[in-house]
Amino acid sequence: MEINDLTPAEQRVWRAFATGTAVDLRDTGADDRAPERTVRARVLRALLLNGPHEPGEIAAVKLAGAYVTGVLDLRYATVDSVVRLSQCHFDTAPDLSGAQLKYLNLSDSVLPGLSAARVRVDGSLRLTGCRIDGSVHLGGSQIAGALFLERARLVAAEPELPVLRLSQITVEDDLCAPGLHTEGGIRLGGARVAGSVNLEDARLSHPGGTALDAESLDVGTNVLGRRLRAEGRIDLRGARIPGRLDLLRTTLSNPGNTALRASSVVIGELWLREGPRITGRLNLRRAQIEQLDLEPEMLPDEVRILDLTYTFLTPHEPVERRLPMLVRDGTTYDPHGYEQLTAAYRRSGDDHAARRVQLAKQRRHRSTLSWYGRLWGHVQDAAVGYGFRPLRAFAWLLSLLAVGSVAFALDRPPALKPAEAPEFNPVFFALDLLVPVISFGQEAAYAPEGWSQWLSYVLVLAGWILATTILAGVTRTVSRQ
Template identity: 55%
Template sequence: MEITELTPAERRVWDAFPLGAPVDFRTCVEAEDDPETGAGWGPERTVRGEVLRALLISGRQEDGEAAALRVMGARISGSLNLRYATAEYAVLLAGCHFEQAPNLYGAQLRQLNLSNSVLPGLAAATVRIDGVLRLTDCRISGPVRLGGSRITQALFFDHTRIGVNAAGSTAPNDEVVLQLNHVIAGDDMWLPALVVHGEFRLDGAAVTGQVLLNDAELLNPGATALQAETLTVGTDVHAMRIRVEGRTNVRGSRIPGQLNFAYARLSNPGGVAVRAGSCTVGELWLREAAPIRGRVNLRRAQIDLIHADPAVWPRDVRLDGLTYTTLLPHLPAEQRLPLLGREEEGYVPYAYEQLTAAYRRIGDDDAARTVQLAKQRTHRTTLPGYARVWGYLQDVTVGYGFRPVRAATWLFSLLLIGALAYGLHRPPPLKAGEAPPFSAFFYTLDLLLPIIDFGQEKAFNPQGWYQYLSYLLIAAGWLLATTIAAGITRSVSRQ
């Protein structure tokens, strides 16, 4: 392109480029400088995309100066096509209005800043940026494709709106409007207050630092709002106060620090609201979050700490294979147990064992026994009738061995009943003159305890109703002894 073909506005940009000087077309009148109204800007602030491409690919550079493209408040007409191009210059196109979506597919750039601009989309898959990619406070009506990109420093999408056109209509539910899948970022990924209408895809991305989604809104009702399978993060994912309408899928992600959903609103009624199976997470925070609407799948996840009030969890929670170390806040077992009954399969022994272990780690043995008792009661519902009867007897008598005080109460009560009954009606001796002196207390103990022998049971023979009472005491003694032995075995094995 010849210099003589340039318009006055393009001449300013052309002459400023070798010096890296900024070219500002703004008028300092807010209503006139809003890039949403950029379609009406005249030729005095219009630059063709072809001119910008010629500068970046073959523009001249002054000796001793750092050439750069720095334009603010311009209308970029036509196509800015840098497909497979290599540009060794920083690019700043801030507050601009793009008539067509820039095509940066496979390009290599020093740095790219499109902050405060309005674009119909951005095609920049596999782009290489040796610096920062900044799209702060942009309004992008069409899809943003950055899949497979390599960004050596940070990526910024803060306060950007994607998927809403000037008329206010949004993208279809099945459209991926923000593609950051397989992106490699050498620093942080800044996405606070990001608004996405449609699917946000982050599958396989690798972020050296942290991902910040605080105050973001990801809206794709009835479909996937955040698709971030196998995401790898160096530190944390902060999503405090985030609002998600649609499915959040972080299956298989690796987050060594926090996955922080404090004060969040996660909703996908009738479907999966959160899928985090097979994740490895340092800390999962749902502190003060609104009750989740939709199913939650945490199967086979490994989480060191979970901070969540029981009221956060929905009716359908999948916990099979979930491994965790600590639960916060510390609550009685009775408040945590209802969650274990929400598993689709009903009785999942592993879930009870995990909750028991969590209470034992903090030294709350009473809560751990409560969980184990609940486990036995739930397991009883899966047994045949005869086994359930035996289970009920163990529950009533000694609480499956987890309520030893109950066993002592039964023994003491039966001992009092037997001692009183046989004290008022002494049974006759089997052999007159050979029987030892009768003791109602030790005679009852002989009946109740199947192993200990005080010589009373074999020496006396109760008659009538008192004989049936002795049979009852013997049977009760065997039942109590069996269940107490089971409880002692469990206690010893735990220690």
């Protein structure tokens, strides 16, 4: 391309290329689409592929404020110079599919879309503050630096299509997108980010659909989503986040469907608190979390936690505030959930709360039994609280002992062999009836009659029931230890 064929604006860009001098066409004072600010895309392409070079200088396109017409077509091209097209207005979506670039900066530009699948960037890729009315396709790309999407606004041209495609992308640094605003779905499935993913203050909108599809996402450190607002599902199934998934003060909404799906994930810390109640379903099934920082107020009506595993549960809350989480799962009875909560309380040193969780577990299990199983369960619960309230057995024993002692003192049973019988003691006689196996010699020497005989039967039966329930409770305690 001859320089004589260029417009004055294009000539400025052409001359500045060899030395990497910045050109700002806004200094012309013309409107953004005026001829003084118009640069043809094919001129930029010619510069990037065959532009002039000067020894000892680093060639670069550093252009601001241009109105770029036509398609910037760099498909499968190798560009050895820096590309910075900031605050530019593109009338057609650039196509960079399969290209190899040193560095690409499109900050604060306006585009109708961007096709850059399988692009390779040796440095960073900046889309900071961009306004894009169409899809951005970066699937399968490899970025040696960071990917910047801060304050970018992306609106899907067709609601059923994703507005941002990052599937299988590899980012060797951070994915920085605080303040990102999308209207349409984001695909991040299978992506690998060596650093962190920052979505703080982002607004993701795809009502009724998937706002963020990040299945099998592999992150080197953290996923930061403080003050994130999402309309639609966030899907993190199978993600690997060794640091923390920070969802403090987030607003998650997907009425009638799943709002957050983090099943089968492996996460160091999950922070889910200080935000409004989740609208929709929370799915943490089969997740492995080292520290679960969960505020009960954020939990929705439906919580799926089957086979959820966690080591620590914070903040420390009373049992009454944690147990509802275990009954909001669709499963009838999940003993694993109760065991996890019990273990968490024990690690924090609250054995009383741990026993209460185990008692709630037995009561929940009772509802799944047959009628005779439920009946025996009620007996164990009333007698000793399934072994978790041993003092209740002592109270029952004292009460029955007092009743028997008074009754037998008022109506002394006759001796079977008066000459050989020991002196009658109503307290030890009642105790002989109540306590199985142990004998004080009273029961074998005296035979109550009439109503006192029926009372003795009741005491013997009550004693066996009490002993059996105590033994069952002790057995459960020993097995847990």
